[in-house]
Amino acid sequence: MAVVQSTVRLGLADDSGQRAEWAPWIGSLVVLGTRLRRYLPKLDGRQMVVAISVPRRDYAAALIGSGWMLSSPAPELASPIEVFRAAEPGTGIRAVTDNRIHTGAFSWLHEQGREPRVHVADKTLPVARYVAAAELEGQTDSAYSTLPAPGFLGCLVGASDTWAQRMAVPPADLALVGTATWLLEDLAVCIGNAADPADAHCPLSNYVLPLGENAATWSTPVVSAPKLAEQPHLVEPYQAAILDGYGAIKYLNDIPVPIVVCVIDRSVASEAAAETVMEARSANSQPIALKNELYWHPPTGIEALAFTVAR
Structure with missing residues (x-):
């Protein structure tokens, strides 16, 4: 750093x-x-x-x-699709796109077709939209927010390079x-x-x-x-x-x-x-x-x- x-x-x-x-x-x-x-x-x-x-x-x-x-240190995470494949229905997941954070229960993953889709925190999105995901301990209510910006200080110390992973598992x-x-x-x-x-x-x-x-x-x-x-x-x-x-x-x-x-x-x-x-x-x-x-x-x-x- x-x-x-x-x-x-x-x-x-x-x-x-x-x-x-x-x-x-x-x-x-x-x-x-x-x-x-x-x-x-x-x-x-x-x-x-x-x-x-x-x-x-x-x-x-x-x-x-x-x-x-x-x-x-930045967390080392499996790829989002691997996290979704390993999750059981009802498992708490925090999933991060390039501009949003979705936290809530995992429901299902459909990999059939050209574009795999996943249902997390009461929202269905293409798996490709997610850049980081992690399983949480215990159950959690659905919550959503804009991805916080790393800002000048985050870029200065190099944390911005792994920002999505840091927000998934702070x-x-x-x-x-x-x-x-x-x-x-x-x-x-x-x-x-x-x-x-x-x-x-x-x-x-x-x-x-x-x-x-x-x-x-x-x-x-x-x-x-x-x-x-x-x-x-x-x-x-x-x-x-x-x-x-x-x-x-x-x-x-x-x-x-x-x-x-x-x-x-x-x-x-x-x-x-x-x-x-x-x-x-x-x-x-x-x-x-x-x-x-x-x-x-x-x-x-x-x-x-x-x-x-x-x-």
């Missing part, structure tokens, strides 16, 4: 296309997500905690999450925890090449794929922090969790996932989040050098530290 170079001018925009000012921390936070995934095999059963202190929490979790997701290994409405608003913000006014920017949700009602493809649950008090198991299946603000960080010691990122908001007049992280750091931790081990350096205005603890 290509690296987001510091010379690339990534910028954020609202859904009307109005661009925000370019800032170097945008690309840096995306890179942090990629570096965390690369470090995952080195943990040897320990948990890594990365704390970043930012002037404001806005977009930090969404940008780190985007880097984590884009750096996942990595289900990240959870975002915090104030759900804020996180979803951050994911709705668009990212693109700030140096090119004609660039087709796309929302960060195209990369993170938040789990939502009637979503045709999904990957990342956005968990309201108070839910962890009663349901700490919500994040257990994942490889990484991003805790956005003290409301989520206060559950740090209850989260067993291999990688935890704590986003500390300095605009909040409280030291509670930082104190929680430092308490965890004092519990027989081992430091990780950001520059020499994680190969990441925080940009101006952002402070960071990393360490591992026993899980």
